[in-house]
Amino acid sequence: MPRPSAPGARRRFWDRAEVVPEADGFSVRLDGRPVRLPGGTVLRVGSRALAEALAAEWQGAADGQKGGDFTPSELRLTRIAGTMLERIAPDRAAVIDGLLGYARHELLCYRVRYPALLVERQQQEWDPWLGWLGARYGVALRTTDGVMPVDQPAGALAGLRAVLEALPDGVLAALGVAVPALGSLVLGLALADGRLTAEQAIACATLDERTQMELWGHDAEQAGRLEMLGLDVVDAAAFLGLLRADS
Structure with missing residues (x-):
């Protein structure tokens, strides 16, 4: 059969x-x-x-x-x-708008109040990348803790739009895969800039989930979901590396 x-x-x-x-x-x-x-x-x-x-x-x-x-x-x-050729080349603005949506709810800007271990790790692992964003692009994002949302400054969002508008179609295509998987435009930009490897970006983006599993036990379903998202980041990093190979 x-x-x-x-x-x-x-x-x-x-x-x-x-x-x-x-x-x-x-x-x-x-x-x-x-x-x-x-x-x-x-x-x-x-x-x-x-x-x-x-x-x-x-x-x-x-x-x-x-x-x-x-x-x-x-x-x-x-x-x-295919995304680069059929979605981004004809309509860059729509893709840029979509990526900016992640900046409005940037993962690295939302902090917990407890447990203490996760509070400390967020500060240690996330603060440097918000600092890098300011040093590299002159963009400062606000952070918050708890469940209340934070509105990012209009100037910061305008600065990020300018950054994205200056990127080639291929880099935008890679970000279109990496940023949703990471939940972070900041980490996506660091990946595109060659400052983070795929593995480093994934580890940073999954800090909350990994710490929770460390504290409360392994969750097979969540681990599988994180693994699938990680594949997208690896693909995006490979695509970016190939673009850089000829530059």
């Missing part, structure tokens, strides 16, 4: 994925035919290193076997490239 296909699975129809240099970048082709994204855009990027990584994803799909099944989860860098 044939094995049932995974949800969203598609059949691999190509033998070889390769990078082809073109006048405006590097396209990924499957047996000579260009890869087209869901919106019809050709998968073409400006970075050779990124194009080669995208081609490697397509070559490895379905365990490299023509006729085998593959799922979008095997094309994680392609997903980010």
Whole structure:
């Protein structure tokens, strides 16, 4: 009896994925035919290193076997490239607005009053990154404790908008994956700036959950959720690294 296909699975129809240099970048082709994204855009990027990584994803799909099944989860860098080409390039403003929403509720700005261990760790691990934001971009965010929300200064939000507007499409695409996973625009910017590795950013963003599990016991469901979010951050960091490779 044939094995049932995974949800969203598609059949691999190509033998070889390769990078082809073109006048405006590097396209990924499957047996000579260009890869087209869901919106019809050709998968073409400006970075050779990124194009080669995208081609490697397509070559490895379905365990490299023509006729085998593959799922979008095997094309994680392609997903980010697709966002860059089909969502950000046509409408940067919408993506920037979405990222700014995380600044309005910035994870690092919301502190607990207890337990004492977590209060201390938040100060030790989060304060330096708010300080970095001020030193690097001249933006100061307000913090609060307890459950009351805090309104960030209009000038701070305007400063962050200017920072995001200056970023290339590819970096915005990576932030569009990393920031929701981290719950923090500040940590996302530090990741994009090369100041944090994926592992460091994940550890900082999950400080609350890790401390709670340390105090009250391991929660398998929560640990699994954090692991899945961590994969998005790793993907975003890899994408950023490939963009930097040609700079």
